[in-house]
Amino acid sequence: MDKTKNFSEWYSEITKQAGLCDLRYNVKGFVVFMPWSVSSLKKMYSLFERELEATGHKPALFPALIPEENFLKEKEHVEGFAPEVFWVTEAGGEKLEQKLAMRPTSETAMYKMYSLWIQGVSDLPLKIYQSCQVWRHETKATRPFIRSREFHWIEAHDVFATQKEAEDQVKQDMNTTEKVMHKTLGVPFIYFQRPEWDKFAGAVHTYGADSLMPDGRTIQQPSTHLLGQNFAKPFNVSFTNEKGEKDYCWQTCYGPAISRIYASVISVHGDNKGLILPFQIAPLQVVVVPVQKKGFEKKIGEKAREIAEKLCGHGFLAEADESNATPGFKYNYWEMKGVPLRVEVGARELESKEFVLARRDTGEKMKVAENDLPKKVGEFGEALSENLRKRADEWFSKQVHSANSMDELGEQLDKGGFVKVPLCSVEMSGHNCADEIKSKTTGDVRGTRFHPEEKPAAGAKCIACGKPAKELVYVARQY
Ligand SMILES: [Zn+2]
Numbered sequence: 001m002d003k004t005k006n007f008s009e010w011y012s013e014i015t016k017q018a019g020l021c022d023l024r025y026n027v028k029g030f031v032v033f034m035p036w037s038v039s040s041l042k043k044m045y046s047l048f049e050r051e052l053e054a055t056g057h058k059p060a061l062f063p064a065l066i067p068e069e070n071f072l073k074e075k076e077h078v079e080g081f082a083p084e085v086f087w088v089t090e091a092g093g094e095k096l097e098q099k100l101a102m103r104p105t106s107e108t109a110m111y112k113m114y115s116l117w118i119q120g121v122s123d124l125p126l127k128i129y130q131s132c133q134v135w136r137h138e139t140k141a142t143r144p145f146i147r148s149r150e151f152h153w154i155e156a157h158d159v160f161a162t163q164k165e166a167e168d169q170v171k172q173d174m175n176t177t178e179k180v181m182h183k184t185l186g187v188p189f190i191y192f193q194r195p196e197w198d199k200f201a202g203a204v205h206t207y208g209a210d211s212l213m214p215d216g217r218t219i220q221q222p223s224t225h226l227l228g229q230n231f232a233k234p235f236n237v238s239f240t241n242e243k244g245e246k247d248y249c250w251q252t253c254y255g256p257a258i259s260r261i262y263a264s265v266i267s268v269h270g271d272n273k274g275l276i277l278p279f280q281i282a283p284l285q286v287v288v289v290p291v292q293k294k295g296f297e298k299k300i301g302e303k304a305r306e307i308a309e310k311l312c313g314h315g316f317l318a319e320a321d322e323s324n325a326t327p328g329f330k331y332n333y334w335e336m337k338g339v340p341l342r343v344e345v346g347a348r349e350l351e352s353k354e355f356v357l358a359r360r361d362t363g364e365k366m367k368v369a370e371n372d373l374p375k376k377v378g379e380f381g382e383a384l385s386e387n388l389r390k391r392a393d394e395w396f397s398k399q400v401h402s403a404n405s406m407d408e409l410g411e412q413l414d415k416g417g418f419v420k421v422p423l424c425s426v427e428m429s430g431h432n433c434a435d436e437i438k439s440k441t442t443g444d445v446r447g448t449r450f451h452p453e454e455k456p457a458a459g460a461k462c463i464a465c466g467k468p469a470k471e472l473v474y475v476a477r478q479y
Contacts, residue, residue, distance in 0.1 A: 080201020216416015
């Protein structure tokens with residue numbers, strides 16, 4: 001398994017070997033997520049949910065089925081999503097009077113209800129999120145966690161009395177992405193304002209967090225959308241303002257796709273031995289491996305169990321591996337699964353009461369007195385997560401390049417990462433130039449950097465049409 005030489009092969013191999021999913025389910029584009037990945041996914045859900053609740057969001061659960069009449073209300077939205085919708089047309093052997101969409105996203109389910117819930121200013125802001133699955137009939141090639149026809153995400157839908165509050169919410173969503181995906185999970189990204197032609201269907205503006213995979217291709221991570229009043233009007237999400245007049249609300253939505261973020265976490269941090277999981281989301285944080293010696297079997301086994309129990313008592317996820325395999329086999333196996341820390345228990349250690357604590361990311365080993373183990377496990381775990389983030393940041397920072405011609409862009413894209421190029425416009429009129437970039441280099445225009453804002457050099461020309469460039473856009477090959 002060589003991650004740098006052949007990432008695609010590494011990815012297929014590791015998702016199988018580490019037992020993350022089973023691709024043999026007999027509906028195309030649908031996969032079974034297995035315990036080792038789901039344990040981490042649940043922890044990732046918690047990290048995002050905690051952050052959302054800390055910023056005033058409340059949880060709810062909306063039905064998975066959306067009647068067609070809701071779906072048809074916002075014109076751009078329906079045009080954008082219609083080609084991907086799974087429809088339920090029959091139930092109990094009878095044809096339904098109205099067909100029902102399996103939600104591809106929940107605007108049209110939630111805003112129908114929001115219009116009943118919101119009457120006056122005192123009902124605002126309304127900030128609701130739900131953790132759920134959505135279904136989209138993807139036509140692009142599917143890959144486990146990266147793209148499937150069913151994915152697991154959180155969607156937060158917020159409603160405000162003013163445009164300013166909605167704009168601030170967009171920034172708060174970006175901050176949530178920074179705190180969880182980057183600070184905690186160690187996955188770097190850049191937020192781009194998407195060009196007009198690549199916005200979420202129905203949004204005023206879309207801001208997408210683009211991360212990179214080890215092969216240099218970009219993967220879209222959490223987007224946040226300023227919906228303005230585009231949905232409020234057709235769904236009548238309105239309130240009576242202080243003057244007693246009817247006003248339409250301002251809305252935003254934010255969608256961290258947990259399964260997709262997991263794809264980034266395992267891809268960015270893993271190495272040729274397998275996964276390396278950040279300490280906070282590892283299903284097992286410490287594995288205790290008995291190194292057996294004839295005559296000491298019972299004592300060594302007991303000590304390994306005792307240490308694991310003690311660590312569990314301190315709130316860590318620890319387990320003694322008492323299977324019959326050799327210590328070497330166990331080391332390799334748990335390293336492949338990405339377990340952050342390992343404690344080795346041998347005959348010598350029984351006497352010295354000092355145990356070897358090994359780190360998955362650096363391979364570093366340290367002797368630790370038995371009583372200090374819980375403290376050191378905490379410190380090492382934190383250091384591991386921080387090191388993963390630092391390593392990823394260092395790599396990511398070298399992946400932004402510049403080009404001033406189509407040839408140069410093509411050459412840079414072959415090396416991977418983002419390439420900044422001058423473009424005439426990101427309005428609708430810029431569409432032709434983006435198409436030309438796509439057909440000549442297979443690169444996609446991801447948009448303009450949200451913060452800090454960047455502009456092309458004075459006198460720069462659009463690399464496609466040669467007209468004066470108004471924007472500096474980032475181009476990358478995408479997943
Ligand atoms: Zn142009």
